[in-house]
Amino acid sequence: MATRTSRDNQFEPKEERPGRSSFASNTPHSVTASRLNEHSAESKFLVHRCNVPRLSYYVLAMLKFPLLGIPVGVHVTFLFVALLGATAYSGIDIAIWTAAAFVSILLHEMGHALTARRFGAQGISVTLYGLGGLTSYSHRATLSHGRSFLISAAGSAAGIVAGGALLLVVRSGTFAGVSHEIGVFLDAFIFTALVWGVLNWVPIVPLDGGHMVQHLASMVNEEKAPLISQVITWITVAIVVPVAVLNGFDFAAIIVVIFAFSGLRDYRARSKRREPRPVPPSVQEDPTEFPI
Numbered sequence: 001m002a003t004r005t006s007r008d009n010q011f012e013p014k015e016e017r018p019g020r021s022s023f024a025s026n027t028p029h030s031v032t033a034s035r036l037n038e039h040s041a042e043s044k045f046l047v048h049r050c051n052v053p054r055l056s057y058y059v060l061a062m063l064k065f066p067l068l069g070i071p072v073g074v075h076v077t078f079l080f081v082a083l084l085g086a087t088a089y090s091g092i093d094i095a096i097w098t099a100a101a102f103v104s105i106l107l108h109e110m111g112h113a114l115t116a117r118r119f120g121a122q123g124i125s126v127t128l129y130g131l132g133g134l135t136s137y138s139h140r141a142t143l144s145h146g147r148s149f150l151i152s153a154a155g156s157a158a159g160i161v162a163g164g165a166l167l168l169v170v171r172s173g174t175f176a177g178v179s180h181e182i183g184v185f186l187d188a189f190i191f192t193a194l195v196w197g198v199l200n201w202v203p204i205v206p207l208d209g210g211h212m213v214q215h216l217a218s219m220v221n222e223e224k225a226p227l228i229s230q231v232i233t234w235i236t237v238a239i240v241v242p243v244a245v246l247n248g249f250d251f252a253a254i255i256v257v258i259f260a261f262s263g264l265r266d267y268r269a270r271s272k273r274r275e276p277r278p279v280p281p282s283v284q285e286d287p288t289e290f291p292i
């Protein structure tokens with residue numbers, strides 16, 4: 001699955017804005033900052049960034065379409081979701097599961113994307129790949145921590161609201177007697193929207209929840225916010241991993257640890273960085289390109 005693109009790369013902003021700390025320099029006021037932190041961050045339980053070379057990315061991008069004015073790209077690696085479905089389903093049900101996961105993850109990303117657009121973001125795009133997705137955007141002005149928090153929260157919120165509403169409808173008996181295929185789709189959508197949505201809110205950087213914590217901490221102490229979110233991340237890991245293992249969710253425990261170390265690596269790299277390098281003109285001129 002995905003490895004990190006260069007959060008600590010050549011795309012970092014040249015100068016920080018007055019009143020913004022190093023953390024702020026990695027958030028919204030540059031094209032890439034918003035891309036790589038704001039939302040690559042955001043989409044991450046089953047949502048991770050990948051480091052596919054640019055040419056390969058476009059070759060492997062199997063589907064592109066606009067949705068509510070936002071360009072959506074689907075990478076061929078999104079089909080890995082089918083492998084996940086194969087652990088619980090068989091035959092045509094795997095395809096139905098994949099379709100439900102597609103709708104669920106797209107809904108999640110659109111939650112981020114539409115909220116970002118509401119706050120004036122530009123060059124918004126959504127990419128589905130690996131086992132998840134990525135919403136990227138640029139922003140001319142620095143977003144407040146409150147707005148950044150809302151953007152991070154909006155993905156799972158969209159899924160939880162939709163999945164919860166559908167669950168209530170299903171339990172009311174409205175769909176009683178539907179075909180097996182529709183039943184599988186409904187079950188899969190409710191599961192992915194609710195469970196993945198809640199898991200994304202777990203306060204572990206780089207999941208959405210970890211970034212939500214970081215935005216909240218920034219309201220109190222912007223400079224210490226990354227450290228605070230790391231501390232909360234590892235406290236959470238210390239609680240979640242044993243609970244997951246004791247309940248037989250070894251794979252989930254492994255994923256959590258991988259994500260946590262991924263976030264720690266970014267934190268350490270950012271802490272070491274002294275002079276951010278300039279944003280290359282090509283990135284500034286093409287805010288709609290997919291972040292790869």
Ligand SMILES: [Zn+2]
Binds near residue numbers: 042043112156
């Ligand atoms: Zn998200």
